[in-house]
Amino acid sequence: xxxxxxxxxWLDGCSGCHMSFLDIDQRLADLADKIEIVYSPLVDAxxxxxxxxxxxxxxxxSSEDDVRxxxxxxxxxxxxxxxxxxxxxxxxxxxxNSFGVQEVLDRVYNEExxxxxxxxxxxxxxxxxxxxxxxxxxNVDAFLPGCPPPSDAIYYLIxxxxxxxxxxxxxxxxxGA
Amino acid sequence: xxxxxxxxxxQATVNDALSRILTFKINDRDVSxxxxxxxxxxxxxxxxxxxxxxxxxxxxxxxxxxxxxxELKQSGKLVPACITxxxxxxxxxxxxxxVVESRKKILELIFSERNHVCAVCVSNGHCELxxxxxxxxxxxxxxxxxxxxxxxxxxxxxxxxxxxxxVLCLRCVRVCAEIEGAHTWDxxxxxxxxxxxxxxxxxxxxxxxxxxxxxxxxVCPTGALSEKGKSxxxxxxxxxxxxxxxxMRDKKHY
Numbered sequence: 130x131x132x133x134x135x136x137x138x139w140l141d142g143c144s145g146c147h148m149s150f151l152d153i154d155q156r157l158a159d160l161a162d163k164i165e166i167v168y169s170p171l172v173d174a175x176x177x178x179x180x181x182x183x184x185x186x187x188x189x190x191s192s193e194d195d196v197r198x199x200x201x202x203x204x205x206x207x208x209x210x211x212x213x214x215x216x217x218x219x220x221x222x223x224x225x226n227s228f229g230v231q232e233v234l235d236r237v238y239n240e241e242x243x244x245x246x247x248x249x250x251x252x253x254x255x256x257x258x259x260x261x262x263x264x265x266x267x268n269v270d271a272f273l274p275g276c277p278p279p280s281d282a283i284y285y286l287i288x289x290x291x292x293x294x295x296x297x298x299x300x301x302x303x304x305g306a
Numbered sequence: 307x308x309x310x311x312x313x314x315x316x317q318a319t320v321n322d323a324l325s326r327i328l329t330f331k332i333n334d335r336d337v338s339x340x341x342x343x344x345x346x347x348x349x350x351x352x353x354x355x356x357x358x359x360x361x362x363x364x365x366x367x368x369x370x371x372x373x374x375x376x377e378l379k380q381s382g383k384l385v386p387a388c389i390t391x392x393x394x395x396x397x398x399x400x401x402x403x404x405v406v407e408s409r410k411k412i413l414e415l416i417f418s419e420r421n422h423v424c425a426v427c428v429s430n431g432h433c434e435l436x437x438x439x440x441x442x443x444x445x446x447x448x449x450x451x452x453x454x455x456x457x458x459x460x461x462x463x464x465x466x467x468x469x470x471x472x473v474l475c476l477r478c479v480r481v482c483a484e485i486e487g488a489h490t491w492d493x494x495x496x497x498x499x500x501x502x503x504x505x506x507x508x509x510x511x512x513x514x515x516x517x518x519x520x521x522x523x524x525v526c527p528t529g530a531l532s533e534k535g536k537s538x539x540x541x542x543x544x545x546x547x548x549x550x551x552x553x554m555r556d557k558k559h560y
Contacts, residue, residue: 276425305424
C-alpha cells in the first residue's frame, strides 16, 4: 500500500501545535506505517514537494514568505488543514494587527532593546499589514481550533483522514483549548 | 439610556390570575403560556433550550445580541425569543436550519468585531462567548476580522475593563442601573463603534458613581470585565447573587 504523503508547516505560530502532534506518543508508531512525512520542520526536506496528500498548517499568515508558502502548499496538496488557533483565527499572532507593523517593529527593535538598535531588513521576509487566518488566503478543507489542539483531537483527525473521511471536528476541540 | 424603557416587564406575569392563557406550538409541540410571557421563558419551562448571550435572568430583557432568534413558521420571520411574546396559534421553530445558520452568522459577526483571543484571556474556559462557539459548532470565522484599536482601562483599583473582549451585551449597564442603582456604565457611539463607558467617558478609577461592588464584573459573559490579578483562565464568574437579590427585593425582605 502506498503511504499517505503528509506535509506540515508552521507559519506565524509558536510550534505548540506541532508539539501537540508529537504528543500523540506511541500511536505515532502505528501512524508511521501508514504515512510518510514529505515536508515538515520535523524532517530534513528543504523544498516543498509535489503530490502531497494532506498538509497541516500551523500559524497565521503573517509575512510575504508565509503567503508564498501557504499558496504553494495549497497548490500541491489534495487537502489542507488549518491546525490550531493561529491558523484558524489568527490568535496571538494577530494581536499585533490593531497596532500596525511600524509601531510593532519600533516597540520590539527600538523602544524595548537595551543594546544596539538595529531594524532587520536583509534576509527576513516583509511582514504583511495583518497576520491573518489561513482561510483568508487559501481554501481550507478542515479546521481544528485549539491552542494547541489536544493531541487526541489531532490523532482523531488524522485517523479519519486516513480512512478517507473529512471528519466533523465539532466538540473535539475549541478556541483557546 | 434607560434599558428598561418600552420593554416587557422584568418578570413575566405568570402569577397574574387575570391574564389570558395562550396556546401555541414550539417545534410542533403544544405549549401554553400566560399573556405577556416571552418565548424564551415559555421554552425554558418546557425544557427547550434556546441559546442566549445578552439575556440574564434577573435583569431586564434587552434583545441586543440576537443569538436567541427563533423562526415564526407562518410569517417566516426571525424574532428574538427573549423579548417576543407569542401570539395565539403561533408556530415557533427554535432549531430550524435557518435559525441555526442565523445564530452562527451572528456569533461569527460578534467574533469578527473585536479582538477575541481566547488563548490569552482571563476568562478562557469560563467564557459564555467561547462556550456558544462550541455549542453552535463554530470552527472558524468566515468574515474578515476588524482588528479595532481599543485601549484597556485598568484605572480601577480592583477591576479591569478590556473593550477588546466586549460583546456589547449591556449586562453591566443593566446590572449597575437596575440592581446596584449606580448607573456608572453606559454606552457611547452607535452601531459597530459603540463602546461601554464609565460615567462621562472617563477612566473607571476616577468614577464618582462607581461603588466598586463588582456586580458588572460577575455578570459580564466574557473577559471584558475582570478582577485585577487574575491570569489566563483564572477568572470564574459568580452570577448566583442575581436571582437571590431579585427574590429578596420582590418579596420585600429588605
